[in-house]
Amino acid sequence: MGREGEPIPEVKAPEGPKGVINVPQRLLMGPGPANANPRVLAAQCLPLLGHMHPPFFKIMDEIQAGLRYLFQTESKYTCLMSGTGHAGMEACISNLLEPGETFVVGDKGIWGLRVADIGERFGAKVVHLKKDAGHTFSYDELKEAVEKHKPAALFLCQGDSSTGVHQNLSGLGELCHKNGTLLIIDTVCTLGGVPFFADAWGIDAMYSGSQKVIGAPPGASPLFFSQRAVDKLKSRKTKPISFCWDLNLVGDYWGWYNSRSYHHTGMVSTWYAMREALAVIGEDGLENLWEKHQRLHNELWAGLKEMGLEPFVEDPAERLVTVNCIKVPPGVDWKAVIDYAMDTYNLEIWGGLGQTVGKIWRVGIMGYNATPGNVELVLAAFREALKKQGKLPDRPFLT
Template sequence: MEDGALPMLIAPPALSTAPLEVPHRLLMGPGPSNVPARVLAAAGLPLLGHMHPQYLKIMDECQAWLRYAFQTTNELTLAVSGSGHAAMEAGIANLVEAGDPVLVAENGLWGERVSDIADRYGAEVKTTKVAGGEVFTLGQIEEELRRHRPKLLFLCHGDSSTGALQPLVGMGELCHKYGCLLFVDCITTIGGVPVFIDKWGIDVAYTGAQKVLNVPPGASPITFSPRAVQRIASRHSKVGSFYLDMTLVGRYWGVGGPRIYHHTGLISNVYVLREGLALLAEEGLEAAWARHRQSVDTLHAGLERMGLQLFVKEKAHRLPTVSTVCVPAGVKWDAVSKFIMEKYSMEIAGGLGPTAGKVWRIGLMGANANPANVTLVLAAMEDALRHVGFLRRSAL
């Protein structure tokens, strides 16, 4: 019997083949955030070849805008193919060799993730922890650096699982005093909160597309200081991941030698990233930071007027882009988010990691951080809290 005459082993699934439709949602959780029309439209532009000069020019533009967003002159600044975890893993894969002591300052879920990844790459992982919602002081970090003498320190700038904003001023200088590099997760902060990579002496930092940049996930920005590049160049062993080898990926982005093909670039993801970064540059970082500040101040005041409490007690340590709001005793967090999703088509997330079951997480990220959305979230929360019996009609 000819191959073509064999019966098919797998029949086509009994699914509708009509064009895909998805509901519109206001994404007011910790990410992804809503994507502005201009960015969304770029996803529909025709593909270019991943080595075509016109596409390479778009990559160059992304790099220039990324240097602005990160406030850095670092040459090795690019977008890794993959979501934020890919950038997180790229940092570890390139900076860590088996047996290297790595210190992870865990103040929420993301430190735990980095510890796990560093362990997989053979690092001697040491951790230091603070309770969820708290941050590390320079004094605490110095003590740990003195004790463990790590080659790399990880800090999460904006921990979306706890809503805490880790102060970074002075951390780079401290690390360098002890011969250590500073590696920072800026996924929820770039574009929404001041970040100065060069001024603060940060050696490696990464961010995500789908948070403040309002871009579909897929290409994740990362930057390496000359010190970090030097560390990579002096490795004794090959980087344990071919896909995330920054020396090779850097060459595709035109850094460190003539361009080479490494893997097929995420063409459409780079288009949308370009648009998200262009919109940020158009508004200006200072204006974007101020808009996030104003939005979150109004949000917090409104939530407190309803009798709710914020999970992060110290005002200065509250992350403007993701707020964690304590679930009052006797209230089911998921009944509230479900009500808001069903009635308002709006996402408000529950807790994650150390805050699971304890908080709601409300995101104000990028274009979503505006007075109309704040008013809507507050109205939806108030309605939901009445619905579950926490607020009575006369309460406000």
């Protein structure tokens, strides 16, 4: 069977997986992934189509239309990057910045840090705009930075899942456009859970993730480019370094330029799931989703406050609705609370990330998991775990 001269040694015995896969049922109420809608998961059982078949292009068209609704845009430049949110992140940076260009990065948690790292890897001149964990940038601070540096692009994370803050994006589109700056927004943990208007707010590029509010499995990064962003891409002096993320080519697979060329094999099952998740979002309606996430956020905090727990983000105007960061009170073993929730209820609650490790718990209320019952279970787990440590304030209705 081998080719001439190729040694065919004895084949080593299989050491890999045996039998049929089985996984425990978990309730993922951390910062993500959230549980996916079973209807969305089920779409992945459908037989594969070829990545260049017309029925598959139809599904890609449906996804783009669904994304236009989700992003609130008329732009034809929407697609899924084949990867998680990091794929969208790296795609925005590697397509919209040329080596040596100035890139102002709003750094108020792990995502700003990561974007700054990637910007530097791809040769941009990165200006870190630093903010302490738990706070966001004011319009005036951003205005000063943009007017001073006249950067090629400004990056901000709408909702930082590591610190639980929500960045107000008001007026930034206009500010950036006046200064020849592209506005790049990360909506990985917010899209679908809080208002976002790509066109009305003058956003130039945005990427998100599939596995949070959208309720699909990880592996697809919804991406948006404005006409200004595409103009920048098309007028680059250098080729984008990454072939995988080159939106001259990826965009052409998605029909951005009025043709269809093969770039890579679309992620067929994952895109079926995304098509289905976007259908569910259309059925639910964005206003209803935003209202639901806000309401359950309020319910969570009403319950947490009864236990004496406080938000890490002090200013309610800066507090994120989808990922809730809870201060660990002095003397409480934060890890024991997480372990209690997992051991008792198969319930995932997370600790901090980056500079917030040990200081906070993180509770996500996102997408398919955003239900009153799940909020109640999270509250019950906190109540019982704190009580076990003797750390529940003595109030009659809690005993």
